[in-house]
Amino acid sequence: MRSFASSTESQRGATVVEYALVAPLLFLLIFGVIEFGRGIATYTAVSSAAREGARYAAAVGESPHTPGIPRYLDCEGIRRAAEAKVVVLDWGRTDIQVVYDSGPGTAAKTSCDAGTPSGIDKEDRVRVKVTTEFTSPIPLISRLVGELTVESEQARTIFMGENSG
Numbered sequence: 610m611r612s613f614a615s616s617t618e619s620q621r622g623a624t625v626v627e628y629a630l631v632a633p634l635l636f637l638l639i640f641g642v643i644e645f646g647r648g649i650a651t652y653t654a655v656s657s658a659a660r661e662g663a664r665y666a667a668a669v670g671e672s673p674h675t676p677g678i679p680r681y682l683d684c685e686g687i688r689r690a691a692e693a694k695v696v697v698l699d700w701g702r703t704d705i706q707v708v709y710d711s712g713p714g715t716a717a718k719t720s721c722d723a724g725t726p727s728g729i730d731k732e733d734r735v736r737v738k739v740t741t742e743f744t745s746p747i748p749l750i751s752r753l754v755g756e757l758t759v760e761s762e763q764a765r766t767i768f769m770g771e772n773s774g
Contacts, residue, residue, distance in 0.1 A: 637749065644745045648757070654697040655739045656761040662691035662705065662737035667765035681735055681767045684721035691739060703741040709767075710734050731769055738762040 665680060665687055672683035680686060688705050707721040709729050718733065719726040740760040745751040 640747050640750060644747065644750050644754075647745075648743055648759075650697055651741065651743045652759050652761070654695045655703075655741055655759050656763075658691040658695045658698065658703075658705070659737045659739040659761040659763040661694045662687045662707070662739070663735060663763040663765040665690035666707070666735040666737065667767060669768055678725070679769065681729065681769070682725055684725065687721070687735075687737060691737060698741055703739065706736075706738040706740075708736050708738075710736060710764075713764075729767065732766060734764045734766050736762055736764040 666683075668680050670680060672678045672680050672686045674686040674689065675683050684707055687707050691705050692700060708717040709719050709726055710717050711730070711733055717736075719728055738760060739762075740758060743757045743759050745754060
């Protein structure tokens, strides 16, 4: 009877040792999958924010935020539109850049950095670029991956609208 009891105790001890070896890898795998999902959600949010800002700027009409100014010149409205649809991002760590160019492959003509942009012609484009930093709150994963820059840029042709008649 004594040998059966010691055999059971040694099996319990082996099970505990096996669990101690496998559990950290299992938890790392589980948290890695969760953090990968958070990274994809962050990229989707950044892409959506850039798209919404560009869509707002390309729409015809006056700004609802600044009456008398067209939407494509309303830099604050473009930023608000980008922020309004996305709740996942930390806007304190997110940058929104708005620039105007003449089409793909051309240099920026002006931007919203210096106030209300000027010199924008018919058929110019607005480019909205949203950039944020992604870090994992899990120390081991953050050491492995570090801080990742997530960015998306969307461009739309500006239609200034024309009066018919």
